[in-house]
Amino acid sequence: MKTAETARTAKRILIVDDHPLICRGLAQVIDQEGDLRVCGDAGDINDAMKKIESLAPDLVVVDISLKSSSGIDLIKAVRARNPRLPAIVYSMHDESVYAERALRAGANGYVMKDRPAEVLISAIRKVLDGNKFFSDEVISRILGRIAEEPPGNAGDPIARLTDRELEVFQLMGRELKTAQIAKKLNISVKTVEAHREHIRKKLDIENSHELARRAREWVTSSPRPPSPIGEGGA
Secondary structure: OOOHHHHHHOEEEEEEOOOHHHHHHHHHHHHOOOOEEEEEEEOOHHHHHHHHHHHOOOEEEEOOEOOOOEHHHHHHHHHHHOOOOOEEEEEOOOHHHHHHHHHHHOOOEEEEOOOOHHHHHHHHHHHHOOOOEOOHHHHHHHHHHHHHOOOOOOOOHHHHOOHHHHHHHHHHHOOOOHHHHHHHHOOOHHHHHHHHHHHHHHOOOOOHHHHHHHHHHHHHHOOOOOOOOOOOOO
8 A cells, every 4th residue: 555655756657548448457557556656548649748748757658559640659759759758568469560669669668468467567667767678589589680680671571561551551451441541540541542552562462452351361360459457357
């Protein structure tokens, strides 16, 4: 239980996730720790940036998928405006695809939502101490690629996609139409079409029908979202 003194000195955590159940579950888990407390939550980039200014958190926990954009974009925005504010990605999205992108954007750690809650708490403390938190598998893969793979991510076609192209590819896999993708990402239909064409060429796909099929297969093969923390006695 927090005393008045520990509550005053506890590190302040902002949660950025567009699922209210996740936010509530995370708050319950984090607030049990004497040295940590949740100071607020947000569901999109604009709200998150406002909360960062008004609440002055010590660390931000960010999901990859947000209402109007991505956590990667938020991390880039945070890094540009508050370069000393650490951020941890906490997401259902496979770290083998997104962890390095998050690291390049400026994230200090990456935790999958299917990991036990203690892993996130450990990651938060480690990052607050000035370190980074990534799984051994991610670190080994990054180091291995630096040592062995040729330039340009030649060994992994998906890795050739930019962050925005990967977002478009994922939404295509969820069978959203071009206009729906444009609305979701707050970009024009023409821009979505341009991204689709770039994706097709980078993945060496002949036509749009094959592109849609590949996107569906890729999304289907990705891990499914786990139950929110806090449900079922987490």
